[in-house]
Amino acid sequence: MDKREFLNSNQEVIKYFIRLMHKLTPAYLPTLLVQSLMKTIRPLLFIMGPKLIVDELMGLQRTDRLVLLIAIIALGNFVVGVTEKVLKSKTDLLTYKFNNAFERHIAKKTVEIDFENVEDPEILNLKERALFAVRNHGLMYGMVEGLSKIANEMILIVSLSAIIWTFSPWVLLLLIGVVMINSFLFKKIQKYYYRESTNTVNANRAFVYYINQSGDQELAKDIRLYNMPKMIIDKMNRVNLATYDEYLKIYGTISRLDGLVSVNVQIQTVIIYILLAAKAVGGTVTIGNFMMYAGTIGKYSQSMNNFVSGIIEVNRLCRQLELLVEYEKIPASKDSGDQAMPDGNLFEIEFHDVSFKYPRAEDFTLKNISVKIHPGEKISIIGLNGAGKTTFVKLLTRLYKPTEGKITLNGVDINDVDYNAYMSNIAAVFQDYRLFGISVEENITGKNTLDFETGGKNGESDDNGDASVVSAEGDKNAAAAEGAEREIYGILEKVGVASDIAALPNGLKTTLDKRFDRGATKLSGGQAQKVAIARALCKDAPIVVLDEPTAALDPIAEHDVYCRFDQMVQNKTAIYISHRLSSCRFCDRILVFDKGRIIEVGSHDELIIQEGSQYERMFNAQATYYSA
Numbered sequence: 001m002d003k004r005e006f007l008n009s010n011q012e013v014i015k016y017f018i019r020l021m022h023k024l025t026p027a028y029l030p031t032l033l034v035q036s037l038m039k040t041i042r043p044l045l046f047i048m049g050p051k052l053i054v055d056e057l058m059g060l061q062r063t064d065r066l067v068l069l070i071a072i073i074a075l076g077n078f079v080v081g082v083t084e085k086v087l088k089s090k091t092d093l094l095t096y097k098f099n100n101a102f103e104r105h106i107a108k109k110t111v112e113i114d115f116e117n118v119e120d121p122e123i124l125n126l127k128e129r130a131l132f133a134v135r136n137h138g139l140m141y142g143m144v145e146g147l148s149k150i151a152n153e154m155i156l157i158v159s160l161s162a163i164i165w166t167f168s169p170w171v172l173l174l175l176i177g178v179v180m181i182n183s184f185l186f187k188k189i190q191k192y193y194y195r196e197s198t199n200t201v202n203a204n205r206a207f208v209y210y211i212n213q214s215g216d217q218e219l220a221k222d223i224r225l226y227n228m229p230k231m232i233i234d235k236m237n238r239v240n241l242a243t244y245d246e247y248l249k250i251y252g253t254i255s256r257l258d259g260l261v262s263v264n265v266q267i268q269t270v271i272i273y274i275l276l277a278a279k280a281v282g283g284t285v286t287i288g289n290f291m292m293y294a295g296t297i298g299k300y301s302q303s304m305n306n307f308v309s310g311i312i313e314v315n316r317l318c319r320q321l322e323l324l325v326e327y328e329k330i331p332a333s334k335d336s337g338d339q340a341m342p343d344g345n346l347f348e349i350e351f352h353d354v355s356f357k358y359p360r361a362e363d364f365t366l367k368n369i370s371v372k373i374h375p376g377e378k379i380s381i382i383g384l385n386g387a388g389k390t391t392f393v394k395l396l397t398r399l400y401k402p403t404e405g406k407i408t409l410n411g412v413d414i415n416d417v418d419y420n421a422y423m424s425n426i427a428a429v430f431q432d433y434r435l436f437g438i439s440v441e442e443n444i445t446g447k448n449t450l451d452f453e454t455g456g457k458n459g460e461s462d463d464n465g466d467a468s469v470v471s472a473e474g475d476k477n478a479a480a481a482e483g484a485e486r487e488i489y490g491i492l493e494k495v496g497v498a499s500d501i502a503a504l505p506n507g508l509k510t511t512l513d514k515r516f517d518r519g520a521t522k523l524s525g526g527q528a529q530k531v532a533i534a535r536a537l538c539k540d541a542p543i544v545v546l547d548e549p550t551a552a553l554d555p556i557a558e559h560d561v562y563c564r565f566d567q568m569v570q571n572k573t574a575i576y577i578s579h580r581l582s583s584c585r586f587c588d589r590i591l592v593f594d595k596g597r598i599i600e601v602g603s604h605d606e607l608i609i610q611e612g613s614q615y616e617r618m619f620n621a622q623a624t625y626y627s628a
């Protein structure tokens with residue numbers, strides 16, 4: 001990066017930072033500016049005040065003048081002191097608010113980025129490096145401090161330089177010389193800090209991964225059953241050992257450079273004091289001026305070092321914040337496509353010679369898929385493990401884009417359609433679906449109906465998480481809530497889990513994670529799967545995708561779902577992936593996948609009579625167990 005590019009990128013980063021601060025916590029920046037102004041006033045008060053008093057004591061000794069001076073200094077000190085304290089508690093609170101708002105901002109960004117980026121190691125690395133700096137090095141607060149430090153030290157330096165000039169221009173030059181040597185050392189120190197964050201990023205990511213795995217509820221059983229704790233702790237230990245040497249090297253060098261900076265400052269202070277003492281002894285400097293110069297010179301070198309370290313610090317932080325700016329630029333799914341949804345409630349879906357390769361994969365997972373799904377049709381997709389069935393629906397649900405070819409909805413490329421509009425027209429239950437540790441109702445509707453820890457209260461918070469906007473329209477809301485509950489129970493009835501949910505301690509309001517709520521419950525695998533199907537049906541989208549929806553259901557529950565399938569997806573286009581081939585009987589057409597291609601298409605009756613077809617072989621292989 002050449003110098004101009006570097007400066008431009010610093011400008012971009014600082015602009016981003018200031019805009020973000022203003023957006024997330026508007027009061028933060030003005031409060032910090034006032035605080036930094038206060039920090040400038042106090043040293044000037046302490047340098048000029050004593051000089052004026054001593055001059056008066058050594059000169060005319062006017063009592064009224066002395067009283068006035070002492071009163072001004074005391075009052076000034078009082079006002080600055082009180083204001084500083086008030087501002088400090090205000091900025092502490094604002095820092096807390098800003099940090100929380102920032103975490104929400106990043107969480108929002110993370111859930112909005114294109115799905116295919118979510119598992120991209122480069123993106124994960126970028127995110128990790130950006131967030132590591134923010135969390136472990138107090139990047140945001142460091143930036144705030146760095147910028148306000150630069151501002152207030154600049155004002156101070158100009159005032160102090162004028163005072164030193166009147167003592168000796170040579171002393172001013174000496175001070176500037178030492179500051180330049182120290183800036184060089186500071187720069188080196190910052191480079192080592194940067195090296196620390198980049199060289200240890202992979203190890204830190206692995207460490208955090210193991211911490212999360214050890215506390216993961218989903219893994220808790222396997223960890224215990226397969227004696228994994230020792231292995232996990234050992235892995236964490238190895239990661240620590242790998243980073244320990246690097247930390248040792250980096251921090252050893254940093255402390256040596258820091259020591260050199262202090263030695264320079266001490267040498268400079270000794271030289272200046274000798275000069276000052278010589279002038280005082282020679283009688284060319286009054287006692288009042290001696291005190292003022294001594295104070296000014298001490299403060300000057302401190303301010304200069306602060307100023308330079310502020311600039312270097314902000315530069316360093318800009319390099320790290322740059323990662324965050326880059327992360328923010330990763331495309332968000334919600335921004336893709338700007339066309340309206342095609343008219344109507346039922347759509348014709350068509351795959352036009354679609355081929356697909358997972359990001360960074362070498363081989364195609366889907367090859368030349370061409371198929372038309374008619375409005376309202378019920379399609380069953382079958383095939384061996386790894387044939388590409390789930391990938392097919394991942395493309396339809398816009399988690400990935402086709403590498404070649406396109407998918408259309410009534411002739412319109414689905415990736416040109418407004419993302420949110422498209423997503424509200426498609427509902428899917430994947431094999432690896434998850435329910436959140438929130439209430440059953442919230443899981444199904446995707447709407448916030450319980451406040452944290454208060455339970456049972458309707459409320460929505462604004463984007464900044466500031467206020468809980470609790471609706472005042474009591475009765476009307478209660479009636480609406482009752483209606484919504486009835487509707488949800490209707491859907492739960494369809495999937496055969498209504499009575500189980502009604503029997504929970506708080507019915508629909510029961511939460512599904514005991515970490516936050518002792519009254520929480522854990523649903524069985526089958527109950528959870530039914531709730532996941534209910535979530536998809538509640539969306540009332542015209543296209544429904546069910547990927548292995550009965551895998552966790554007992555035979556009776558599975559039979560129940562089969563019997564109610566028509567009722568569940570009435571007036572919808574449905575795609576049903578299953579290894580239980582009896583499910584193919586209630587679908588209009590079957591697509592048989594093999595090694596990324598569609599090899600057979602037809603109804604059950606058509607395919608079963610094709611002797612030697614994949615479908616016939618699979619169906620009969622499964623049927624033998626039932627007919628024995």
Ligand SMILES: Nc1ncnc2c1ncn2[C@@H]1O[C@H](COP(=O)(O)OP(=O)(O)OP(=O)(O)O)[C@@H](O)[C@H]1O
Pocket residue numbers: 119358359361365383384385386387388389390391392
């Ligand atoms: N995120 C991914 N990144 C890279 N490859 C993937 C990814 N997801 C799936 N694959 C690969 O794509 C191929 C097809 O997987 P897919 O899940 O679509 O198969 P499937 O037919 O649904 O299998 P199953 O019956 O086992 O569920 C597999 O070889 C799999 O390893």
